[in-house]
Amino acid sequence: MLIDALQYNNWSENIFNQLHAGGVTAVHVTIAYHEDFRETVENIIRWNRRFE
Numbered sequence: 001m002l003i004d005a006l007q008y009n010n011w012s013e014n015i016f017n018q019l020h021a022g023g024v025t026a027v028h029v030t031i032a033y034h035e036d037f038r039e040t041v042e043n044i045i046r047w048n049r050r051f052e
Contacts, residue, residue, distance in 0.1 A: 001025050008033050 002023050008030040009015055019027055031047055032040040 003027070006030050 003026040004019060004024045005028040007027055011029060016027075029047075031043040035043065
């Protein structure tokens with residue numbers, strides 16, 4: 001098992017495919033870094049939609 005932790009990125013299916021191709025089996029995705037509260041909530045909403 002290879003876990004890549006605390007990654008901040010412009011996440012997309014392509015990025016996840018690259019991680020998988022590199023042998024990464026799990027990633028801790030950072031979805032807010034410099035954002036304010038509103039931007040953080042919007043990021044959470046977008047992430048929740050990815051799993052619907």
